Amino acid sequence: MTLDGILSGDRPRSRVLSVLLVAGFLALLGAPFLFPGTKALGVAERICIFIVLAASYDIVLGYTGIVSFAHAMFFGIGAYGEAIALTTLPVGWGAILFGVVAALAVSAVLATAIGFVSLRLRALYFSMMTLALASFALIMATQLRDLTGGEDGLTFSLPRVLTPAFRLLDGPLLGVRMDGRIVTYYLVFLATTLLFLLMLRIVNSPFGRVLQAIRENEFRAQALGFSIVLHRTLAGVIGALMATLAGAMLALVLRYNGPSASMSFEIMVDSILLMTVIGGMGTLYGPMLGAIIIVLAQYYLQPGMAVLSGMFAGLPVLPRLFDPDRWLLWMGGLFVVIVYFFPTGIVGRLRERPANDG
Amino acid sequence: MPILETRELTVRFGGHIAVNAVTCAFEPGTLTAIVGPNGAGKTTYFNLISGQLPATAGSVLFKGEDVTALGPDRRTRRGIGRAFQLTNLFPNLTVLENVRLAVQARARNGVDLFSMASRHHDLIEKARHYLDRVALTARARTHAAALSHGDQRKLEVALMLALEPDIFMFDEPTAGMSVDEVPVILDLIEDIKQAGDKTILLVEHKMDVVRRLADRIIVLTNGTLVADGEPAAVVALPVVQEAYLGIRQREAGNG
Ligand SMILES: Nc1ncnc2c1ncn2[C@@H]1O[C@H](COP(=O)(O)OP(=O)(O)O)[C@@H](O)[C@H]1O
Numbered sequence: 032m033t034l035d036g037i038l039s040g041d042r043p044r045s046r047v048l049s050v051l052l053v054a055g056f057l058a059l060l061g062a063p064f065l066f067p068g069t070k071a072l073g074v075a076e077r078i079c080i081f082i083v084l085a086a087s088y089d090i091v092l093g094y095t096g097i098v099s100f101a102h103a104m105f106f107g108i109g110a111y112g113e114a115i116a117l118t119t120l121p122v123g124w125g126a127i128l129f130g131v132v133a134a135l136a137v138s139a140v141l142a143t144a145i146g147f148v149s150l151r152l153r154a155l156y157f158s159m160m161t162l163a164l165a166s167f168a169l170i171m172a173t174q175l176r177d178l179t180g181g182e183d184g185l186t187f188s189l190p191r192v193l194t195p196a197f198r199l200l201d202g203p204l205l206g207v208r209m210d211g212r213i214v215t216y217y218l219v220f221l222a223t224t225l226l227f228l229l230m231l232r233i234v235n236s237p238f239g240r241v242l243q244a245i246r247e248n249e250f251r252a253q254a255l256g257f258s259i260v261l262h263r264t265l266a267g268v269i270g271a272l273m274a275t276l277a278g279a280m281l282a283l284v285l286r287y288n289g290p291s292a293s294m295s296f297e298i299m300v301d302s303i304l305l306m307t308v309i310g311g312m313g314t315l316y317g318p319m320l321g322a323i324i325i326v327l328a329q330y331y332l333q334p335g336m337a338v339l340s341g342m343f344a345g346l347p348v349l350p351r352l353f354d355p356d357r358w359l360l361w362m363g364g365l366f367v368v369i370v371y372f373f374p375t376g377i378v379g380r381l382r383e384r385p386a387n388d389g
Numbered sequence: 390m391p392i393l394e395t396r397e398l399t400v401r402f403g404g405h406i407a408v409n410a411v412t413c414a415f416e417p418g419t420l421t422a423i424v425g426p427n428g429a430g431k432t433t434y435f436n437l438i439s440g441q442l443p444a445t446a447g448s449v450l451f452k453g454e455d456v457t458a459l460g461p462d463r464r465t466r467r468g469i470g471r472a473f474q475l476t477n478l479f480p481n482l483t484v485l486e487n488v489r490l491a492v493q494a495r496a497r498n499g500v501d502l503f504s505m506a507s508r509h510h511d512l513i514e515k516a517r518h519y520l521d522r523v524a525l526t527a528r529a530r531t532h533a534a535a536l537s538h539g540d541q542r543k544l545e546v547a548l549m550l551a552l553e554p555d556i557f558m559f560d561e562p563t564a565g566m567s568v569d570e571v572p573v574i575l576d577l578i579e580d581i582k583q584a585g586d587k588t589i590l591l592v593e594h595k596m597d598v599v600r601r602l603a604d605r606i607i608v609l610t611n612g613t614l615v616a617d618g619e620p621a622a623v624v625a626l627p628v629v630q631e632a633y634l635g636i637r638q639r640e641a642g643n644g
């Protein structure tokens with residue numbers, strides 16, 4: 032298979048972007064060895080999962096122009112699917128499979144319904160409707176305690192192969208203990224790679240071209256004979272299913288799920304929306320970069336600020352400015368700066384410059 | 390049996406009746422010109438036929454079936470082709486991609502999710518063929534927005550050709566085109582007509598063109614069908630003389 036085949040003919044089209052993408056991919060590929068330690072592995076896993084999640088949102092927002100705030104709901108459905116299956120069924124691959132299939136089915140039905148409603152409502156009302164739906168789902172998740180564990184969520188066990196107790200090799204490899212965590216990471220990494228390439232294929236398929244046409248000129252696309260309802264709904268369903276799969280991975284990685292882990296508005300706005308917009312809507316590569324940047328910021332901005340704050344101890348104002356509790360302020364600032372200077376996102380900006388064209 | 394028929398077709402905008410109970414049938418293989426002063430309702434009549442506008446009353450029958458309740462996409466899929474008066478393209482896509490989309494629409498593979506659009510060489514070849522027919526091959530890689538007005542009009546026509554419809558609706562296809570560009574479009578309309586099996590509706594102000602191409606002329610004024618018949622007979626009617634003269638005077642004024 033050629034590179035064009037793998038990337039579905041959608042090359043990065045910017046030298047800087049190519050370098051960033053290859054570097055990101057290699058860093059994730061070698062993460063357990065390059066960045067040893069439980070925390071770093073957790074960060075790498077989270078990056079993978081959010082790459083799938085942000086890319087799936089890009090299909091909905093960037094490629095189709097649907098402003099939905101219910102995307103974290105689908106992420107939550109995937110996570111709850113696994114969590115509920117693994118707490119109620121005997122732990123094993125069967126339960127994992129059942130959880131994911133059931134969650135996908137629920138998401139597909141909901142996304143189809145949302146798709147049909149979207150045609151009946153004007154854009155603003157539609158967005159508000161998705162917001163209401165997302166709140167409703169969150170309330171359900173916290174209220175149906177018997178099923179979801181309420182605010183506390185659900186903690187569960189996994190098949191032994193996926194636990195730290197499992198030893199893949201007797202001795203360490205390159206200084207790293209080959210346990211079930213490593214197995215889990217590489218399963219997540221593999222799934223992320225395949226799902227990302229699948230999404231890249233979908234947006235470059237004849238179907239993807241129709242989405243692009245609808246985004247460009249919906250009136251004309253319909254006049255050419257394309258059904259707007261069908262294409263928008265299908266795009267919404269694909270985005271929802273991918274988010275559900277990402278949610279399932281999250282639950283497996285955390286061996287836990289609760290409302291704030293997967294379904295909250297923080298996930299929707301501070302992660303999904305931010306990653307997609309900062310990275311560059313309608314590019315898929317953008318949300319991938321966005322996911323890497325935002326997850327790293329979420330994990331390392333706060334400790335980094337603690338260090339800075341300590342360094343400036345004794346000076347006026349500065350220690351307070353870099354107080355770790357102010358990290359959200361800095362995140363917000365980062366967001367505003369990036370959106371102001373790169374309105375088309377990082378990828379949009381990189382592709383603008385002909386000098387970078389590779 | 391007529392391929393297209395409108396019965397008492399009416400649309401109201403508030404108190405204003407833009408198309409008023411127009412009943413008219415179009416035989417397959419004929420070219421009908423629709424004339425009338427600006428604001429007469431010609432474009433609105435087209436919108437009612439191709440489905441961009443829902444009718445207030447009356448019906449549209451295509452190939453014997455009532456399509457009044459269908460949306461524009463379904464009417465297009467049944468074989469109604471439309472080129473818009475106000476150019477209506479995909480501005481940020483290339484000229485070739487604009488036409489390729491129309492070819493793809495015709496090929497009905499819009500829900501093909503897992504193949505690469507760029508590898509459907511048959512569709513791309515077909516798109517090139519239609520670009521060639523409107524003499525736009527040299528601009529294939531240009532963005533539609535960057536085309537001159539005349540070239541955008543040609544692309545508009547190419548999109549309709551690529552749909553391979555049974556009925557072609559041209560809405561002032563040569564308006565605003567330079568003198569040397571006009572023949573490309575007129576020859577094309579003539580080619581479609583020569584092929585014999587396609588039905589053409591043509592809104593056109595240039596009376597010499599209309600007289601040369603049309604098998605029949607219908608006249609709309611204030612949304613009402615006021616004349617219908619052989620070109621020579623219709624052109625001689627006072628209403629048409631009036632409208633035609635009005636346009637001539639305005640064009641002279643503009644030029
Ligand atoms: N969407 C609309 N809303 C309100 N009035 C309209 C609309 N479309 C057309 N009209 C009116 O209907 C009349 C017919 O317009 P149109 O069909 O464009 O005329 P023509 O194509 O013959 O020049 C005009 O008076 C126009 O202002």
Ligand SMILES: [Mg+2]
Pocket residue numbers: 431432433474560
């Ligand atoms: Mg008009």
